[in-house]
Amino acid sequence: GAVVSQHPSRVICKSGTSVKIECRSLDFQATTMFWYRQFPKQSLMLMATSNEGSKATYEQGVEKDKFLINHASLTLSTLTVTSAHPEDSSFYICSAEKEDTPYGYTFGSGTRLTVV
């Protein structure tokens, strides 16, 4: 089955530093990847949609300069949280849609980011 590998699973960083989260589709090509953020005891909220080779589309209220998304290949998308602050502490989850497979959403295992 389709697998999305997300790393790191947990990261603690100091306020003001940047953190990169990677999502790789291991056995399929993902033309589209979605990035979600989930605060404790809340639902998954879409942050942005990235398509391979083009700029990401950000949801309203998500700062594109703070949350940099790169989807340089059909198997890798990265989310960089720049100048992180404690309020950015959250659970970040990626989801990849398999090429030519409608509704073939596969989720990564998530990254717990704690900014201290």
Place this chain on the structure above:
Amino acid sequence: QQQVKQSPQSLIVQKGGISIINCAYENTAFDYFPWYQQFPGKGPALLIAIRPDVSEKKEGRFTISFNKSAKQFSLHIMDSQPGDSATYFCAASMAGNTPLVFGKGTRLSVIA
């Protein structure tokens, strides 16, 4: 505007009982309705999904009921077990590389 409304927020069910979670949607362009199970610290895992051309789908102990005219769908977990204790999310999407829109989630606790 919340596109997918989920209830209840939390649910406690006796072992062996039936767990029922409901969702309602607003966008009639949605044509894919999955349910996800999530354990703490993990990503969501697909449980079961349905398309609007059928009114019910069953996989093992899990059943989706779908009412297109009412724009509602529900998850039934038969013979609920303590291992089913998790947070369940309904979601919806439409065709064409579009993201899933999630409900707010239901925390299910199955007690012995």
